[in-house]
Structure formats: structure tokens, C-alpha cells
Amino acid sequence: MTANPIVPTIPFDDDGAHHGFLRLPYSRDDSAWGSVMVPITIVKNGDGPTALMTGANHGDEYEGPIALQELAATLKPENITGRVIIVPFFNYPAFRAGTRTSPIDRGNLNRLFPGRPGGTVTEKIADYFTTVLVPHADIVLDFHSGGKTLDFLPFAAAHILDDAMQQHACVAAMEAFNAPYSMTMREIDNVGMYDTTVEDQGKVFVTTELGGGGTATAKSVAIARKGARNVLIHAGILSGELETGPSIELDMTHDDCFVFASDDGMIEPCADLGDTLEAGDCLARIWPVDRSGKPPLEYRARRGGLLTARHFPGLVKAGDCLAVIADVKS
Numbered sequence: 464m465t466a467n468p469i470v471p472t473i474p475f476d477d478d479g480a481h482h483g484f485l486r487l488p489y490s491r492d493d494s495a496w497g498s499v500m501v502p503i504t505i506v507k508n509g510d511g512p513t514a515l516m517t518g519a520n521h522g523d524e525y526e527g528p529i530a531l532q533e534l535a536a537t538l539k540p541e542n543i544t545g546r547v548i549i550v551p552f553f554n555y556p557a558f559r560a561g562t563r564t565s566p567i568d569r570g571n572l573n574r575l576f577p578g579r580p581g582g583t584v585t586e587k588i589a590d591y592f593t594t595v596l597v598p599h600a601d602i603v604l605d606f607h608s609g610g611k612t613l614d615f616l617p618f619a620a621a622h623i624l625d626d627a628m629q630q631h632a633c634v635a636a637m638e639a640f641n642a643p644y645s646m647t648m649r650e651i652d653n654v655g656m657y658d659t660t661v662e663d664q665g666k667v668f669v670t671t672e673l674g675g676g677g678t679a680t681a682k683s684v685a686i687a688r689k690g691a692r693n694v695l696i697h698a699g700i701l702s703g704e705l706e707t708g709p710s711i712e713l714d715m716t717h718d719d720c721f722v723f724a725s726d727d728g729m730i731e732p733c734a735d736l737g738d739t740l741e742a743g744d745c746l747a748r749i750w751p752v753d754r755s756g757k758p759p760l761e762y763r764a765r766r767g768g769l770l771t772a773r774h775f776p777g778l779v780k781a782g783d784c785l786a787v788i789a790d791v792k793s
Contacts, residue, residue, distance in 0.1 A: 465581040469591040473505055475599065479540055480506045485591065489567070489584055499556060499584060504535035504549040511545025512698050515600035516691060518550070520573050520607060520657060522557025522564070525679040527606020530687035545700045548596060556584065561677070563610050574655040593660050602636060602667040602698045605657055606687060609675020613784065614775045616736050617673045617686050618644035623716060624662060632667045639697035640669055640690040641707045646789065648715040669694060676775050712792040719765040722786045724779045726760055728752050736773060740764045746786045749779060764788055
């Protein structure tokens with residue numbers, strides 16, 4: 464059986480704060496014996512739970528990397544019980560390129576799990592997390608936002624799971640994160656996702672969508688920073704009190720929450736994020752871009768609810784997700 468070639472440069476089990484890399488050999492034109500060096504920090508103090516915290520699963524999403532870089536630089540062993548594994552730039556090649564997928568192999572890390580130890584660079588990263596890091600963890604927090612192509616209301620999310628006890632634990636961790644919105648959701652495409660791999664191992668898993676447009680804001684970073692700290696407190700790893708405020712509960716479990724474009728063109732938004740819609744309300748109009756004098760095509764809500772996500776760039780292609788509408792729980 465092929466062994467994963469990734470080697471950590473720091474210990475997993477020694478007390479203290481350790482900063483280093485996951486070194487993945489990668490021979491290429493400019494470095495025959497080169498490596499991909501994925502930054503990692505491990506902070507440990509005695510026996511206790513382990514939290515695995517990741518950002519930049521997609522390389523154009525920045526709230527997680529910012530919050531986790533700060534956590535890695537400031538978290539002190541004496542303030543925790545247990546262990547925190549911090550990987551700010553999960554798909555490091557994609558992060559350095561500022562792209563959703565890796566420039567090395569075009570791999571979308573969040574669609575290649577459980578990975579392959581003898582596969583592409585992205586598949587090797589996925590396999591290492593599947594077989595080495597996730598098994599160490601009791602609770603996993605994976606930060607996401609909309610990247611360059613989507614924009615979201617800022618929410619933390621837990622998934623609908625077959626195991627009711629595991630789902631309850633995930634929902635409790637999501638609520639502890641305390642984003643402005645808390646989403647219970649079913650993924651429309653969970654094949655190959657990190658989420659699925661983590662949940663299949665029985666772990667507590669929380670994910671987020673904290674904005675988008677290929678950048679971060681002061682507000683979205685503050686949400687990520689607070690949420691990371693809250694999750695560690697909730698897990699019994701970090702001392703302190705939860706910082707909480709109001710969070711609107713949302714539900715996104717039906718196919719008709721999603722509206723996809725069937726046409727190429729230029730988007731005219733007819734509703735903004737956070738707007739309340741009724742079924743049949745106009746979400747957007749798509750104007751042709753190959754000629755003038757032709758009317759736009761209207762796209763309407765398939766259900767009522769809160770406009771929770773939208774396509775971000777001004778141009779859209781057929782097949783793109785145009786909008787997502789979530790139910791507000793009563």
C-alpha cells in the first residue's frame with residue numbers, strides 16, 4: 464500500500480506551541496527536489512480534546528486564514544487543556560495563487576476527499592488529512608466564504624446527518640460559534656467533500672460561509688475570530704466565557720432553495736442579501752451581452768424565505784448558482 468509522502472516538521476504530541484510545515488515532496492521544473500510547504504501550528508497542553516481548525520480549503524477565501532493566522536500567533540499553551548491543530552492555508556498552492564483550485568493540478572480540494580496517497584498534490588493533501596489529522600481530532604472547524612464567485616450572509620453551519628446524536632453535537636458547536644446566522648443545511652453536492660469525510664469519521668464538524676467576493680471585511684474577520692475562540696471554549700480546550708449575541712436560525716434543506724442560471728449574460732440584481740422574498744418574486748434579471756434592444760430574462764424565487772447567497776460577479780454563465788433562499792426558523 465502506498466504511504467502518504469507528507470512529513471510534518473513539528474511534533475504532534477509534545478506540549479508547547481510548535482510552528483512548522485507539512486512538507487510534501489513535489490518535483491518540478493524549477494526545483495527538482497522541491498516541496499510544497501503547508502504551514503501548520505500545533506499548541507498542546509496536557510491531556511484533553513483536540514480541535515483541528517482549517518482555512519483556505521479554497522484558496523480565494525480569506526476570513527479563515529486571517530483568524531487562524533492570528534490564533535496561531537497568539538494562542539498560549541498555558542491557556543488551553545488539550546491540543547489545537549491550526550492549518551490556516553489548507554490548499555496552500557491555491558491560496559498562494561488566490562484561486563479556488565490548485566494551480567498545480569487544478570484540484571478542488573473540497574471535492575477530492577478522501578484523496579489518494581499516490582495521487583496528485585491536492586489528492587495527497589486530502590489523503591493526509593483523512594488518514595492522519597482528522598483521526599486525531601474531536602472537533603473540526605473548516606472556514607469558508609464565497610470566494611470570488613459567491614457572496615453570503617455570514618453564517619456558521621451544521622449538516623443534516625443520519626446519526627441524531629452526532630448531528631446534535633454539531634448543531635451545539637455551530638450555535639457556540641455564534642455567527643449572525645446559524646444554518647442547518649443539506650449539501651447539494653457532498654461527494655468528495657472534506658465535510659463528509661470528517662462526519663463519516665464520527666467527528667463534530669462546523670463549517671461557515673462568511674461573505675465573499677474574493678476578499679474579507681472587518682466585520683467578517685471579527686465573526687471568524689470570535690467563532691474560532693468560541694468553538695475552542697465550547698470544546699473545553701480554551702478557558703474563558705463564550706462571547707455571544709443574537710443569531711438568526713436558518714434552514715436550507717430543500718432543492719428549491721437554489722436557483723441556477725440557464726443563460727449567459729449580465730446580472731441585474733432585483734433583491735439584496737438579507738431581503739425577505741415570497742415565492743415568485745423576481746431575484747434577478749439577466750441581460751444579453753451579445754446585442755442591444757433585447758429584453759432581459761427574469762429569474763424568480765422558487766420558494767419564500769431569506770436571500771442568503773447570490774452570484775457575485777456581474778457576468779453569469781449558464782449553470783452558475785444565481786441565488787440561494789433559506790427558510791427562517793420560527
